[in-house]
Amino acid sequence: DSQGLERPLQVASATVTAGLWLLYPKPFFEDTPYILEPGEYPTLEAWGTSGPSVGSLKPMRLAVVYEAPGFQGQSWEVSRDIYNLQQPEDSQSPQLTSVGSLRILGGCWVGYEKEGFRGHQYLLEEGEYADWSNWGGYDELLTSLRVIRTDFGDPAVVLFEDMDFQGHRVEVSSALPDVELAQHGPSTQAIHVLSGVWVAYERVGFSGEQFILEKGVYRNCDDWGSGNCALGSLQPVVQVGESDLHFVTKIQLFSGPNFLGDHISFEDDQASLPASFHPQSCRVHGGSWVLFE
Numbered sequence: 001d002s003q004g005l006e007r008p009l010q011v012a013s014a015t016v017t018a019g020l021w022l023l024y025p026k027p028f029f030e031d032t033p034y035i036l037e038p039g040e041y042p043t044l045e046a047w048g049t050s051g052p053s054v055g056s057l058k059p060m061r062l063a064v065v066y067e068a069p070g071f072q073g074q075s076w077e078v079s080r081d082i083y084n085l086q087q088p089e090d091s092q093s094p095q096l097t098s099v100g101s102l103r104i105l106g107g108c109w110v111g112y113e114k115e116g117f118r119g120h121q122y123l124l125e126e127g128e129y130a131d132w133s134n135w136g137g138y139d140e141l142l143t144s145l146r147v148i149r150t151d152f153g154d155p156a157v158v159l160f161e162d163m164d165f166q167g168h169r170v171e172v173s174s175a176l177p178d179v180e181l182a183q184h185g186p187s188t189q190a191i192h193v194l195s196g197v198w199v200a201y202e203r204v205g206f207s208g209e210q211f212i213l214e215k216g217v218y219r220n221c222d223d224w225g226s227g228n229c230a231l232g233s234l235q236p237v238v239q240v241g242e243s244d245l246h247f248v249t250k251i252q253l254f255s256g257p258n259f260l261g262d263h264i265s266f267e268d269d270q271a272s273l274p275a276s277f278h279p280q281s282c283r284v285h286g287g288s289w290v291l292f293e
Contacts (some may be wrong), residue, residue, distance in 0.1 A: 003111045009186040019126060020106040022048075027055040061107030061147045063124070068099060069131040082145045084115035084265040097144040102129040108197070108237065110212045111135060119143075121200055121212050121225060123237070126138040132261045133290045136210075148194035149195055155196025155236035157213065162179065163220040175235035178204040188231040191218040193286040204232040212271040234271070251281035251289050 008027070014036060022033040034047050046070045065085060067073030076085070076094045083089065085096055088259045102111070105125045108115030113119030122135045122142070129135045132142065159179065161167040170184040171194075177231075179186065193215045213234075221229040252275070255261035257280045264277065273279070282291075 008055045009266060010052045010154060011044075011045065011054050014041075014047070016041075020062055021104075022058050022060050023054050024056045025051060025053050029056050031055075059106060061109075062105040063109055063145065063147075064103040064105065064109075065096065065099055066101040066103075066147070067096045067098060070100050071103065071128075071130065073100065078145060079147075081117075081147060083117070085143055085145060087115070098140070099132055100140075102142075103137065104129075108148045110146045110148060111142045112140065112146070113141045115143045117144050117146055118192050118225075121210060123210065123212055125237075128185065135291070138209075148212070153196065153266050155198065155238065156194040157196070157234070157236075158192040158194065159188045159231070160185055160190035160192075161185055161187060165190045165217075166193065172234065175206075177206060177233050178193075179232060179234070180204075183213070186232060187229045189221050189229050191224055192216075193218075198234055198236040199237060202226070202230050203234060205284050206233050206235060208232065250284075252283045253277070254281045254283075255279065257281050 008025075011023075014023075016036045016038045017072045018038060020038075021036045022029075023036060024033045025031045027079060034049055036047055044052060061079055063078045065076045065078055067075070073198075074094050074096060076096060080269045086101055088095060102124065104124050106126065109124040110128075111122040111124050114157075119141070120138050122137065124135060135142070154173075156171065156173045158169055158171045159170050161184070167185065167189075170179075170182045172182060176182060179188070190215060193213050195215055197215075198213040199206075200213055202210075208230075209226075211231075213224060218224040221227070250265060250267050252259075253263045254262050254263045255277060259281050261280075262275075262277070
C-alpha cells in the first residue's frame with residue numbers, strides 16, 4: 001500500500017502483472033478509485049480516466065466463494081475477514097450451505113476448517129481451487145476466511161522450545177526442511193515472527209498439518225493452532241518477480257523403497273504417471289499433495 005506519494009505520479013500507461021489494484025487520484029485513498037486487473041493499459045483511456053495524476057494506490061484483496069465444486073451454485077464476493085461463511089453477520093450477504101470451490105482474485109488468504117478461524121489451516125494464493133483437494137483440504141470443510149495483511153519482505157522468525165519465549169531458541173530466515181538441522185528439537189511452544197509470513201508444518205519435509213504464521217508473538221502452541229506443539233519444518237511465503245506470492249510445491253517419486261532407484265519430480269497437478277513407473281517411496285519438498293490410485 002502507498003497512502004501518499006511524495007508528489008502525485010503523472011501516469012501515462014500501466015502494466016498490472018498480478019492481482020487487482022486500486023488507483024486513487026488523491027493521497028490517503030481519497031476520491032473514487034480506478035480498478036486495474038492484470039493486463040496492459042497503454043493509455044489513460046484504457047482504464048477509464050482522463051487525468052494522469054495518481055496520489056495513492058493499494059492492492060485489492062478479493063475472493064469469490066462458491067457453494068458447489070467447479071465454481072457452481074450460489075457465490076459470494078469477499079474482500080474482508082469472514083468469521084463464518086455459512087452464517088454471515090449481515091442480511092445482505094448470501095448464506096452458503098457449504099464451500100465447494102474458490103477463486104482468489106487478489107491478495108493472499110487463509111482458509112479455516114471451522115468457524116472463528118479455527119481448525120485446519122490452508123494457505124490460499126491467487127488462483128483457482130475447483131474443489132477441496134485443490135487447496136489441500138483434510139476434508140470438504142472450509143468455514144471461515146481471513147486475508148493476510150503482513151508485509152512479505154525479508155522473512156525472519158524465532159522458535160522457542162518452551163512457552164513464554166523461554167528455553168532454547170533458534171532464528172530462521174529461510175526455508176528449513178527439518179528444524180533439527182538448526183539444532184532445534186521437534187517440539188516448539190512459543191514463536192516470534194519478526195517479519196514476513198511463514199508456513200509451519202507438523203512434520204519434516206514440509207508435510208503434515210500446516211499453520212500460517214504472520215508477524216507477531218505466539219506465547220504457546222495454542223496461540224499458533226497446534227494441539228501437540230509439534231513443528232518439524234517451516235518456510236516463508238516469498239515474493240517472486242514483482243508482485244506474485246509463492247511458496248514451493250514439489251514432490252519426488254522414487255521407483256524403489258527408501259528413496260532409491262529412478263525418480264521423477266512434479267511441481268503441479270499430474271493427471272497420470274508413466275505406465276512403466278511404479279512408485280514405492282516419495283519425498284514432499286513443499287505443499288500438500290493428494291495421491292490417487
